[in-house]
Amino acid sequence: MNExxxxxxxxxxxxxxxxxxxxxxxxxxGGERARGSxxxxxxxxPRLARAAVxxxxxxxxxxxxxISSLKSPVGEAPPLTALAPEGTASxxxxxxxxxxxxxxxxxxxxxxxxxxxxxxxxxxxxxxxxVDVHPLDIVFNPSGESIYVSGDDASLREYxxxxxxxxxxxxxxxxxxxxxxxxxxxxxxxxxxDAARIPVMDTTAWDRDPVLLDVGRSPGDIVALPDGRTVIAxxxxxxxxxxxxxxxxxRLANITLPHATGQLFLVQAEGRPYxxxxxxxxxxxxxxxxxxxxxxxxxxxxxxxxxxxAVGREPREGAITLDGGAVFFPDRLSNTAVLLSVSGVTETRxxxxxxxxxxxxxxxxxxxxxxxxxxxxxxxxxxxxxxxxTSTLPFRGVPRTGVTSPDRKTLxxxxxxTAWPPNGSGVAVIAGDPPKVVASLPTGKGACxxxxxxxGTRAAVASYWDRSITVLEQQ
Numbered sequence: 001m002n003e004x005x006x007x008x009x010x011x012x013x014x015x016x017x018x019x020x021x022x023x024x025x026x027x028x029x030g031g032e033r034a035r036g037s038x039x040x041x042x043x044x045x046p047r048l049a050r051a052a053v054x055x056x057x058x059x060x061x062x063x064x065x066x067i068s069s070l071k072s073p074v075g076e077a078p079p080l081t082a083l084a085p086e087g088t089a090s091x092x093x094x095x096x097x098x099x100x101x102x103x104x105x106x107x108x109x110x111x112x113x114x115x116x117x118x119x120x121x122x123x124x125x126x127x128x129x130x131v132d133v134h135p136l137d138i139v140f141n142p143s144g145e146s147i148y149v150s151g152d153d154a155s156l157r158e159y160x161x162x163x164x165x166x167x168x169x170x171x172x173x174x175x176x177x178x179x180x181x182x183x184x185x186x187x188x189x190x191x192x193x194d195a196a197r198i199p200v201m202d203t204t205a206w207d208r209d210p211v212l213l214d215v216g217r218s219p220g221d222i223v224a225l226p227d228g229r230t231v232i233a234x235x236x237x238x239x240x241x242x243x244x245x246x247x248x249x250x251r252l253a254n255i256t257l258p259h260a261t262g263q264l265f266l267v268q269a270e271g272r273p274y275x276x277x278x279x280x281x282x283x284x285x286x287x288x289x290x291x292x293x294x295x296x297x298x299x300x301x302x303x304x305x306x307x308x309x310a311v312g313r314e315p316r317e318g319a320i321t322l323d324g325g326a327v328f329f330p331d332r333l334s335n336t337a338v339l340l341s342v343s344g345v346t347e348t349r350x351x352x353x354x355x356x357x358x359x360x361x362x363x364x365x366x367x368x369x370x371x372x373x374x375x376x377x378x379x380x381x382x383x384x385x386x387x388x389x390t391s392t393l394p395f396r397g398v399p400r401t402g403v404t405s406p407d408r409k410t411l412x413x414x415x416x417x418t419a420w421p422p423n424g425s426g427v428a429v430i431a432g433d434p435p436k437v438v439a440s441l442p443t444g445k446g447a448c449x450x451x452x453x454x455x456g457t458r459a460a461v462a463s464y465w466d467r468s469i470t471v472l473e474q475q
Contacts, residue, residue, distance in 0.1 A: 003016050004016070009029065125443070125473075126471050128468060129164065133151035135151060136150045137462065138150070138179075138450075140453045140458070141203070144455055147460055148203070150178075155169055158203070169206075175191060186203065188213075188231075195219060196216055198222060211249040214251065221263050230243060239260050239261065240256050253303075254302065260279050267320055267343075268323060268324030277294075287314040290314065292342075294306065318359075322365065337360060339387065353373060364408060367385070369382040370435060379392070397425065398418060399428075409431060413429075415427060425466075427443050450462075458473055
């Protein structure tokens with residue numbers, strides 16, 4: 001095919017006729033391409049794309065700035081949680097108290113603080129029925145919201161005061177004639193005959209077996225030392241005083257005395273804690289004398305510096321003064337009350353009281369001593385500054401035992417009688433300055449034990465035959 005060629009208007013080179021651009025000089029034939037043509041638009045495409053990207057970026061920046069300037073409806077973020085050191089649990093991850101696996105019901109809630117008892121307020125009583133067991137002794141839980149009960153079926157139980165529901169129950173090797181609360185945590189069960197060990201129950205672990213303290217035949221008493229983990233126990237038949245560690249039950253030391261020890265007191269002598277072991281000798285089942293043995297329980301060997309003090313013939317249940325420097329107790333055989341000072345030079349002061357005194361108590365900052373006189377059915381009130389009996393208080397029944405409130409302003413007396421099992425009933429409340437009987441309340445038959453809460457707002461009396469606990473509260 002023949003193509004007609006013509007000279008380029010710009011350079012003269014031969015080009016095809018009708019061509020729009022010369023290949024030699026690259027000049028356009030017939031002037032610049034038309035404005036608005038397809039070729040013209042294709043040259044502007046890169047610039048339009050760049051402009052579009054710039055506009056979009058600007059719009060996005062404005063939108064982001066606007067959104068970020070608005071206040072969040074959620075509010076401020078919470079502070080970061082502080083991490084516990086490695087190997088320790090977070091306080092929020094571990095509950096303050098896990099449920100007790102041996103509990104019959106829900107764990108007790110923290111009690112609200114109760115007002116202190118007032119002597120002029122009236123007392124009211126109500127009953128908790130036990131039904132299936134005869135109670136032998138009772139002691140309050142430190143919270144005051146429950147009570148521990150020793151049963152004649154060799155069981156230790158805990159009842160809720162408000163409802164009477166049973167919270168815990170555990171079997172022990174022997175029934176407890178008396179129980180003692182140690183370190184606000186352990187309950188020691190004392191069987192005075194036909195036993196050679198003292199079971200100690202940890203009330204924070206009812207699903208575990210009690211720790212058994214091998215004390216010897218006929219346990220007499222047990223007392224806790226101020227170190228928070230050591231106890232001293234005494235026996236009557238084997239005449240032994242032994243030091244144990246809790247909760248392991250390991251025997252640390254022991255000493256054998258010449259007489260049977262029935263009571264232990266923690267006193268203050270020579271500026272430090274001492275043990276006062278009150279015991280007696282018998283000949284042909286008759287009282288033949290009584291002594292108090294004083295020694296420092298921290299000494300080694302145990303009881304090395306023991307000293308003995310003659311104190312009468314048949315001492316009964318007593319109490320120590322608030323400063324721990326003196327012991328007050330009655331002597332049943334001589335019908336006297338004894339105040340024995342042990343803080344420094346030993347001094348003994350005596351005063352005659354009613355017939356058959358069985359227990360002694362201290363009231364009103366140790367201003368008054370009170371003896372319960374079973375045979376006379378009275379209480380003798382003694383002014384300890386003069387060692388003189390100031391008054392004699394009659395009872396409606398035979399006093400068996402008693403307990404003072406923590407502030408020593410009130411004395412609760414169970415009127416069950418001295419026989420066993422007891423047949424009497426009722427409780428007398430002694431208070432005021434000078435002390436007098438301010439209330440006499442009914443209980444079930446066989447009032448055998450009495451206890452008072454740590455805050456003094458509640459008391460309780462166990463009734464053997466009635467199988468009940470009478471709770472006393474101020475109105």
